[in-house]
Amino acid sequence: MRFTSVFKPVARWLVLFGIVGVAEWGAASPASIQERGKTVARSAVVLDDQELQWIASHPRVVVTALEYPLYLFKDEHGQWTGMNSDMLKRISDMTGLQFVYEESFSVDQMLARLESGAADLSTLLSMNDERRTFLDFSHAYGGAGWVFVGLAGVPPVQSLEDLAKRVLVLPTRHALEAMIRRDFPSIELRSVKTYAEARAWVESGEAYATIESEIGAQLFPSGRLQIGSVVPYKWDADYLAVRKGQPQLLSILNKALEAFPAQELHDLRRKWFGGATTAQAPGLWQRLDQWVCWGMFVLSLFGLLSLLWNRRLAVVVRQRVEAQRNLHDQLTFQHALMDAMPDPMFIRDLQGRLIMCNKSYEDALSTRFDRMQGRQLIEVDVMPRQTAELLHAEFIAQLSTRRARFFERQLLFKEGVRDIYQWTVPFYTADGQMKGLLGGWADIARRTRQT
Structure with a gap:
C-alpha cells in the first residue's frame, strides 16, 4: 500500500x-x-576482420565475478548489477560481445579461474607484477585510492611504516601483497579469503589493520572500525583484466573503451558512487x-x-x-x-591441503595453523617423513573410495609411537559434491587414564 x-x-x-x-x-x-x-x-566501434571473426567463434565471454558493491553484486532477484555490469552491457551493445557471469567467492579463486582458462575476463582486479604474467589489462577507465581500515578508538594508520611489528590482514593474493612483503618485511602479514574476513580480524583484535579500496571501505560503516589515510602513491585503477592469449578480445575491449563517451562514463560513475544528477543548461x-x-x-x-x-x-x-x-x-x-573439542580435528580439501583445524591439532603437532594452511602433510615438517607420506597417501586413497574410516592403530609422531583411535570421513556440499575430508584422532592411553 x-x-x-x-x-x-x-x-x-x-x-x-x-x-x-x-x-x-x-x-x-x-x-x-x-x-x-x-x-x-x-559511440560505435569499428572492428577489423580478425576481431569480427573472433566474436563469431567465441559467442560467450566468461566473466569471473565476485560480489563487491557497488562495482558488481547480485540484486534481490539474483541478477548481476552494479557499475561494472552496466559497463559490460554498454560494451556488449557497442561490439556484439556476449558476457556470461560465473561467481567466485574470493580474489584467489578469481585469479585461479583465469590462470586455468575457466574464465576469460574480470572487471575487479587491480594490476601488479604477478598478475601481468598471466593477464593483459585494458585501458584504465577510473579508479580510487587504497585506504587503511583499523580499529576505532586507536590512532588511525597513516602509512605502511606505522604497521611495523604489527599484524596486517589481507585477502589472499591481494594486489599490494607482493609489494608489502618485499618492501616492508617488518609487517606481520596474514592472509584470509575475503575482505569481510579481513574486517572481522580487525574487529576482533587479531589484526591491527587491513587495506581496502576507498569506495569499498565507505560502504561498510561499523562502530568498531575506522578508515585511516590513503596508502601513499598507490592507486587502485579500474581495468578489464583479460586472460593472456586473447589479443583480439583485448583489442575489442580497448576500442570500446576509447569509443565510450566521456560524459556517459562520468554519469555512470556518478550514478553508482556519487548520485548522478543532470546538469541544467546555462540561461x-x-x-x-x-x-x-x-x-x-x-x-x-x-x-x-x-x-x-x-x-x-x-x-x-x-x-x-x-x-x-x-x-x-x-x-x-x-x-x-x-x-x-579436546581431541585433534582437521579438515582437508580434495588435494589433501589443510583448510581448518582446532587448537588441539596445533598442540598435538607443536605448530600453528597459519604455518600449515593450504599445505599438504608432506609439505610441512610436523611429523616424521614416513608418517606424513603414509597419512597423505591414505587421505588421497580415501577420497577416491569415498568411504569413512574408523580404526585403532599405532602411529609414529615426532615424540614417539602413540596408540590412537583415528577417524576420517568425507564431507559434501548441499548439492552432493564431495569437498574433502573431516578427521581427527584420540589418544587411547589418555582416554584409558581418564576412564
Missing part, C-alpha cells in the same frame, strides 16, 4: 511530462534529429525555446527514477551487509566449536 501511494503521483507526473516531451520531440527540427544520430554513431530562463520542456522532462524523470533506484539499492546493500554479518557469526561459531 505504501509503495502504491508513492507510485501513483509519480506515474501521473511521468505521464504529464511524457506528453510534453513527445510534443517537443515531434516539433524538433530535422537538423536536431540528424545531430542526435551523429552522437550515437560516434534556462533566458532561453525559452523548444528544448526547455524536454530538458525539464529529462531532469524530472531522472530525478524520480534515481530516488526509487537509490531506495532499492539501499535495501540491497543492507541485505548484503546483514548476510555477511551472519556468515561471519557462523564462521566464528564453527571455529569456537572445533576449538572446544
Whole structure:
C-alpha cells in the first residue's frame, strides 16, 4: 500500500511530462534529429576482420565475478548489477560481445579461474607484477585510492611504516601483497579469503589493520572500525583484466573503451558512487525555446527514477551487509566449536591441503595453523617423513573410495609411537559434491587414564 501511494503521483507526473516531451520531440527540427544520430554513431566501434571473426567463434565471454558493491553484486532477484555490469552491457551493445557471469567467492579463486582458462575476463582486479604474467589489462577507465581500515578508538594508520611489528590482514593474493612483503618485511602479514574476513580480524583484535579500496571501505560503516589515510602513491585503477592469449578480445575491449563517451562514463560513475544528477543548461530562463520542456522532462524523470533506484539499492546493500554479518557469526561459531573439542580435528580439501583445524591439532603437532594452511602433510615438517607420506597417501586413497574410516592403530609422531583411535570421513556440499575430508584422532592411553 505504501509503495502504491508513492507510485501513483509519480506515474501521473511521468505521464504529464511524457506528453510534453513527445510534443517537443515531434516539433524538433530535422537538423536536431540528424545531430542526435551523429552522437550515437560516434559511440560505435569499428572492428577489423580478425576481431569480427573472433566474436563469431567465441559467442560467450566468461566473466569471473565476485560480489563487491557497488562495482558488481547480485540484486534481490539474483541478477548481476552494479557499475561494472552496466559497463559490460554498454560494451556488449557497442561490439556484439556476449558476457556470461560465473561467481567466485574470493580474489584467489578469481585469479585461479583465469590462470586455468575457466574464465576469460574480470572487471575487479587491480594490476601488479604477478598478475601481468598471466593477464593483459585494458585501458584504465577510473579508479580510487587504497585506504587503511583499523580499529576505532586507536590512532588511525597513516602509512605502511606505522604497521611495523604489527599484524596486517589481507585477502589472499591481494594486489599490494607482493609489494608489502618485499618492501616492508617488518609487517606481520596474514592472509584470509575475503575482505569481510579481513574486517572481522580487525574487529576482533587479531589484526591491527587491513587495506581496502576507498569506495569499498565507505560502504561498510561499523562502530568498531575506522578508515585511516590513503596508502601513499598507490592507486587502485579500474581495468578489464583479460586472460593472456586473447589479443583480439583485448583489442575489442580497448576500442570500446576509447569509443565510450566521456560524459556517459562520468554519469555512470556518478550514478553508482556519487548520485548522478543532470546538469541544467546555462540561461534556462533566458532561453525559452523548444528544448526547455524536454530538458525539464529529462531532469524530472531522472530525478524520480534515481530516488526509487537509490531506495532499492539501499535495501540491497543492507541485505548484503546483514548476510555477511551472519556468515561471519557462523564462521566464528564453527571455529569456537572445533576449538572446544579436546581431541585433534582437521579438515582437508580434495588435494589433501589443510583448510581448518582446532587448537588441539596445533598442540598435538607443536605448530600453528597459519604455518600449515593450504599445505599438504608432506609439505610441512610436523611429523616424521614416513608418517606424513603414509597419512597423505591414505587421505588421497580415501577420497577416491569415498568411504569413512574408523580404526585403532599405532602411529609414529615426532615424540614417539602413540596408540590412537583415528577417524576420517568425507564431507559434501548441499548439492552432493564431495569437498574433502573431516578427521581427527584420540589418544587411547589418555582416554584409558581418564576412564
